[in-house]
Amino acid sequence: MSNQTSTGLREEVRSNYAAAARAVLEPTAGASASCCGTSTDDSCCGAGSAAAEAVGGFSENLYREGETEGLPEEAVLASLGCGNPIAVADLHEGERVLDLGSGGGIDVLLSARRVAPTGFAYGVDMTDEMLTLARANTARAGADNVEFRKGDIENLPLPDASVDVVISNCVINLSTDKPAVLAEMFRVLAPGGRIGITDVVAEDHMSPAQRAAAGSYVGCIAGALSRAEYLDGLAVAGFTDASVTFTNEAAPGMHSAIIQAAKPVTA
Secondary structure, three states: OOHHHHHHHHHHHHHHHHHHHHHHHOHHHOOOOEOOEOOOOOOOOEOOOOOOOOOOOOEOOOOOOOOOOOOOHHHHHOOOOOOOHHHHHOOOOOOEEEEEOOOOOHHHHHHHHHHOOOOEEEEEEOOHHHHHHHHHHHHHHOOOOEEEEEOEOOEOOOOOOOEEEEEEEOOHHHOOOHHHHHHHHHHHEEEEEEEEEEEEEEOOOOOHHHHHHHOOOOOOOOOOOEHHHHHHHHHHHOOEEEEEEEEEEEEOOEEEEEEEEEOOOOO
16 A cells, blocks of 8 residues: 555545544534445444434444443444444453544443543544544543543554553554554553454455455445454464454455454563
């Protein structure tokens, strides 16, 4: 991928995230976009939210019954994922959690609940509008073990070995430099740490051209890794015990999936 193409895709993703945040921050403006695109047939976003209602989505009811109870409505309305990383991350009290591409903050706030009172939850996002929304949601929720930082998931604004768990919800497929994302996850994890993420993943027989034909890049389809590519990339980054488990079908040959792996204790 050329630098020009990479920059263009990155700005398109940023623009869609910003529009999704504005749909919640300024509801009278109307929802016209989401983090995953503007077409009704290629979005990975959870259906039913203000930010996603114009685009639909292939994955509904991502969170367990009652799981979002007590969260600010704006956090729930800005939910734009393809799964529930909280359900697979196995969070415990006292752990430090990082959410990549944290958006309106729903997964960060849910994580903060799980690790409270002694744990902490960070969110990293590159979009000012999403950070504004997430910080407002944190204030509404009264959460004091949460911090949102502006940054790129390819160059995380956290020190080495600073978190115990990394989560992410349908974001890594949108990166134009996935090896850098995987390496950064490994870097910020403490030895013995783990990842529990949800993402869109292609079946191994799907070529890049076939993925592009199945859906757009900002629709979370064209940029998705295959299962083998994900596993190979995690291994190159240094992770062990990696697994990629398909859940719901996003498009022919494409699936929302659960990705888990660990950083060795001796790393």
